[in-house]
Amino acid sequence: MTRIAYFGPEGTFTEQAARSLAADGDELVPFETIPLALSAVRKGETDAACVPVENSVEGVVPATLDTLAEGEPLIAFAEALLPVHFSVLTRPGTTEIRTVASHPHALAQVRLWVEANLPGARSVATSSTAAAAVAVQRGDFDAAVTAPVAVQHYPLEVRATEVADVRDARTRFLLVRRPRQPLPEPTGADRTSIVAAAANRTGALAELLTELAGRGINLTRLDARPARGNFGEYRFFIDFEGHVAEPRIGDALTALRRRCRNVRFLGSHPRADGVRATIAESAGNEDFVDAADWVAAVRRGEQA
Numbered sequence: 001m002t003r004i005a006y007f008g009p010e011g012t013f014t015e016q017a018a019r020s021l022a023a024d025g026d027e028l029v030p031f032e033t034i035p036l037a038l039s040a041v042r043k044g045e046t047d048a049a050c051v052p053v054e055n056s057v058e059g060v061v062p063a064t065l066d067t068l069a070e071g072e073p074l075i076a077f078a079e080a081l082l083p084v085h086f087s088v089l090t091r092p093g094t095t096e097i098r099t100v101a102s103h104p105h106a107l108a109q110v111r112l113w114v115e116a117n118l119p120g121a122r123s124v125a126t127s128s129t130a131a132a133a134v135a136v137q138r139g140d141f142d143a144a145v146t147a148p149v150a151v152q153h154y155p156l157e158v159r160a161t162e163v164a165d166v167r168d169a170r171t172r173f174l175l176v177r178r179p180r181q182p183l184p185e186p187t188g189a190d191r192t193s194i195v196a197a198a199a200n201r202t203g204a205l206a207e208l209l210t211e212l213a214g215r216g217i218n219l220t221r222l223d224a225r226p227a228r229g230n231f232g233e234y235r236f237f238i239d240f241e242g243h244v245a246e247p248r249i250g251d252a253l254t255a256l257r258r259r260c261r262n263v264r265f266l267g268s269h270p271r272a273d274g275v276r277a278t279i280a281e282s283a284g285n286e287d288f289v290d291a292a293d294w295v296a297a298v299r300r301g302e303q304a
């Protein structure tokens with residue numbers, strides 16, 4: 001049995017994502033914040049942790065990126081992509097809604113709906129969508145903007161469903177574990193993630209990206225986050241198509257590491273959307289293998 005920490009409490013979108021990734025018999029353990037869920041797997045209290053990483057409307061989840069970039073390394077080995085629309089829950093019998101609570105990402109995605117349907121209501125941020133449901137149950141706020149599953153966990157009344165300012169919003173979640181375990185096998189539809197602290201000089205980021213572009217590797221995400229210690233210095237989170245086990249990706253990572261000593265591998269795993277890597281001309285794995293074989297033959301004196 002595997003124990004999986006997740007960003008809880010019960011009834012969050014992250015719990016839904018963790019359930020979709022868990023095997024029968026796995027135990028799911030809720031933690032109040034993303035850093036606490038990641039700390040549980042770092043300390044060995046759980047075998048894995050499930051956390052949100054990016055949203056198609058609001059962008060990255062800073063707590064996840066910042067916690068993965070520092071401290072004991074963790075490796076993402078699976079991901080889930082969930083459609084995100086919300087339910088609005090109140091205590092039964094509530095007549096007036098003056099406060100609406102939720103996770104900041106959720107509030108940002110229902111702002112127009114709240115303005116139109118609950119004019120004058122004040123939005124209040126909570127640690128997660130389900131934490132808002134707990135707070136409403138306690139009487140702290142009037143309404144919670146939650147995942148549809150939250151009503152199964154808390155004795156609240158559903159006031160609205162399918163609430164979302166932007167149709168088709170999605171959030172991507174990662175399942176991470178400690179290193180020194182086998183990586184998932186490459187599938188042809190994989191994602192690799194790294195974080196690199198590019199030097200603060202002209203062209204440093206462009207040089208890193210050129211190593212990927214020159215090998216025909218398609219980026220799927222690029223985010224900058226402050227490096228914290230030094231104002232004006234940034235870490236770059238770079239996701240791209242492919243798996244480190246592939247010769248073309250191995251070659252690119254070798255070059256990135258040569259250019260930037262401060263690079264951390266965050267994982268290679270199958271993409272939840274199943275999109276296969278686009279391979280540019282002369283940039284397939286067989287091209288890299290063939291070229292390396294040729295150099296080896298030249299070195300042995302067998303080829304010119």
Ligand SMILES: O=C(O)C(=O)Cc1ccccc1
Pocket residue numbers: 007011012013014015052055084103105106127128129130147171
């Ligand atoms: O608070 C939750 O339910 C989460 O899992 C984080 C989140 C918040 C808003 C949209 C998607 C995920």
